[in-house]
Structures are given as structure tokens and as C-alpha cells.
Amino acid sequence: MDEEDQALLWLSLCRKLSYSARQALVKAQGSAIQARLFMQAHGHPGPRFDLVERARQTTWMTRRSPNYPNRLRHLSEPPDVLYYRGDPARWQQVETAVTIVGTRRPSSDGRHLAGRFAHCLAQSGISIISGFARGIDTAAHRSSLHTGSPPMAVLACGIDYCYPAENQELFRSIADQGLVLTEYPPGQPPLPHHFPERNRLLAALASAVLLVEAPARSGALLTVEHALNLGRLVFVLPGPVDHVNYQGNLIRLKEGATLITSPRDLLEQLPGRTVQAGDCGESPAHADVWAQRWGMRLVATLIKLSEHERSGTMRQDAHGRFGWALATG
Numbered sequence: 392m393d394e395e396d397q398a399l400l401w402l403s404l405c406r407k408l409s410y411s412a413r414q415a416l417v418k419a420q421g422s423a424i425q426a427r428l429f430m431q432a433h434g435h436p437g438p439r440f441d442l443v444e445r446a447r448q449t450t451w452m453t454r455r456s457p458n459y460p461n462r463l464r465h466l467s468e469p470p471d472v473l474y475y476r477g478d479p480a481r482w483q484q485v486e487t488a489v490t491i492v493g494t495r496r497p498s499s500d501g502r503h504l505a506g507r508f509a510h511c512l513a514q515s516g517i518s519i520i521s522g523f524a525r526g527i528d529t530a531a532h533r534s535s536l537h538t539g540s541p542p543m544a545v546l547a548c549g550i551d552y553c554y555p556a557e558n559q560e561l562f563r564s565i566a567d568q569g570l571v572l573t574e575y576p577p578g579q580p581p582l583p584h585h586f587p588e589r590n591r592l593l594a595a596l597a598s599a600v601l602l603v604e605a606p607a608r609s610g611a612l613l614t615v616e617h618a619l620n621l622g623r624l625v626f627v628l629p630g631p632v633d634h635v636n637y638q639g640n641l642i643r644l645k646e647g648a649t650l651i652t653s654p655r656d657l658l659e660q661l662p663g664r665t666v667q668a669g670d671c672g673e674s675p676a677h678a679d680v681w682a683q684r685w686g687m688r689l690v691a692t693l694i695k696l697s698e699h700e701r702s703g704t705m706r707q708d709a710h711g712r713f714g715w716a717l718a719t720g
Contacts, residue, residue, distance in 0.1 A: 392453075398423035399453045400446060403472045404438035404576060405430075410468050445577045449474050449550055458483055460572075462595050465621075470574035470592075474550040476562075477570035481541050487661060488518040488543070490597035490618075492611035493527025493604045498636055499687075501527060501604030503695050504628060506534035506685030508601060511654035513538035517661075518569070520545065520597050522589060523562075525555050527603050527611070532561060533686030541569035545592050547585035549577040590614040598661060599624035602648070605639030612639050615648070624660065626651045675714030 392400075402413050402423055413426075420426040430437060451474045452459055458479035463469045489512055491505060505527045509519050513535035521528035523544040535542050544565045548554050550573050553562045565571050574592065575585060587610065594600060594617035602625065605611040618625050627648040630637025644650055651657050658666045676684075682692035696713050699705035705713050 392451075395423050396453045396455060397447075398427045399455070399471050400451065401427050401437060401443060402430075404442055404446060405435070406438070413471070442576065442578070446472075446474070449577050450476065452479065460596055462597075463592065466591065466595050472576075473572055473574055474576065475570055475572045476550060476566035477568075478541075479570055482518075482543060482570045485518045485541060487516070487598045487664065488520050488596060489657070490520040490593045490600045490614065491527065491531040492522065492593065492600060492602055492614045494606060494609050494611065494636055495524050495526040495528075496636075497526045497530070497604050498634070499691055499695070500630075501636060502530045502687060503685055503691075505530040505603045506687060508603070508628075508654050508657070509686075510534040510538070510684040512657065513540040513542075515654070515658060516540055517658075518542060520593060522547065522586075522593055522614075523554075523558065523565075523571075525558075529558060529561065530686040531603075532565060534684050536564050536568060543570045543572060543596065545589055545596070546571065546573035546575070546581075547589040548581035549573065549575050549579040551577045552580060554581045586610055587613050591617045594618035594621055594623055597623060599626060599657070601651075601657065602627045602640055602643060604628070604630060604636050606635055607638040607642060609639045612643070615643055625649065626657050626660075628652070675708055675712040677712055681713060 402408065416426045417423050420429050451472055453472050454469060459473065460482065491509055493501060493505060509531035513519050518540045519531055519535040520543045521531050523546055532542055532544065542565050553559050562571060590610065590613045593614045600615055600618040600623055602611060602615055615625055625648045627640050627643050627650055629650055630640050632641060649660065655666060658664060678693050678696055679689060681696060682689045685692060696705060700707060705715055707713050
């Protein structure tokens, strides 16, 4: 990092300096370096030394970096500094990504659908983004790993936090295969106001947003709202009209969001993408493999496979492997 980047980092850590004030100061002084010197000359103490040193010791980038995600540059207030784990250069090669959102307390159906859609899309070359929360986010990311499509998690806390704590292994896997990203400096816990702020990044980074399952007051709906404001595609899964966890889905469908019922539905509506014959095929496999694909426990997976078999959407072959019936996407 050069001196200008270091100055941008220093300015971003001045907590009493708002985003708009920081941008105006840099513009007036001609550079972040001159802005920092101006503040110091006028008696502003700046951020604590230990906070700056802690931030410098992490992996970070500024908007000047060639690896800064291009989709974030078009936000009205793009983060000046991003902290990360993983390989941002690899993420620059991603052409299409889908953010999957939903409730932290999903039904078994919602968890299954998040896993199924995430796995199918990732197998078809679509990178999966989530906010790394419990529930839908976790199910989606567990199912999208090891497919070759780089995943991304966007945190509502510092890069030195793993929230929720039980997702330590998932955190490492996403960092190894893709990118974990945050605009919050090290030491910042997951404060309540961070989550709605983080949601604008979830919407901006994606080509489209998929709402799996959300109550009427779910924070996932904020991500959908940001996506609509940014002109992103929004896809919504239908659900039982009397189920509290799907009231948010029904609201968005009434407002004109696109209803889909299979991963192929989504793929067919992504601009510039031709659906291949093998996309979302999910080759027949035994129950333990489906459990890994869907991010579910084996017992829950067996129940779900049995339900699909009874409804005719899946079939079991002579070797005990379950596969989708030809009529499904």
C-alpha cells in the first residue's frame, strides 16, 4: 500500500468524521495525504494509534485498488476501505453472482430450498453471496462450497470476528475458496446498525438477489429493497400463504418481484446467460451426498428425499441413489 492508501485508511478510522465530510475534505485538499496533514495541523487527534496499527496488520484495500469490486464503485457511498480474507483477484474474474437472503430461523423447507438453489447455481458457474448469518445464509453457503464457483460472505463486523461463532469452519472454507469481506475495521463487533448498512453491499455485489424465506419484518427485505433501487434482478420463491416465514415473500411478489420455482427458472432469466443442458441437473447421489449439497443433517435430508419421492419430483434408482425426475428444473 502506498502513502495515499495509508492516508485513506487513517481517515476512514476517524469515527467522528462522516462519510460526506471525509469526501469533501479529500476533494478540497486534493488528496487523502493532504487531508490528513490538514486535520493534524488543525489539532484533530485522528484515530487511536492502536486502532490504526491493528487495521494495518490485516489484509485490506482501498477504492484505488484494482481488486476493489467494481460493482461497489457505483454506490452513492462506496466504502473507502474494505478488509478481507481470501483472494480478491479471483473474485474479479467472477462474471455472475447471486445473493441469497432469508430468515435466520428458517423452516426445514426453507433451509432445504436455500441449499438446493445455492448448490445448483454454484454448479452452473454462479458465485453465491450471503451475509453469513444463521439460517438461510449458512445453508446456502455450506451447499455452494467445493463446486469451483468462488463464494463471498459480507460481514456486519470486523474481519477478526466470526459471527455467528459456530461458523468458524465455514468462515475458513469461504476464505479458502473465495472471499470474506467487510467495511468495518478490526475490533468492530456486529452492532445492530451494521446489518442494514451491510445489506446495501449484498445487493450491489450481485447480479441478482434471491429471497428464499422471510417474515414480513425480516432484514432480508432491506437487501431486496436495495437491489430494486440499484436495478438488480430480484427473484422470490413462493410459500404457504398462511406461513409466517413466507409473508415477506408474498409482499414482494405482490409488489412485482419475479416468482421462480426452480434454479433453471432463475438461470434462464439472467441476462447474457445461455442455460446448458447439464445446468442444475444435480446427478443422482446417495442421501449423504444430498445432505452435503443441501447443508442439512442426514435425518432431515432423508425426510426431504422421501417427500420428494412421494411427490414424484425425485426418483430412487436400483443403487439407492436419488435423482431429480426429468420434469423438474
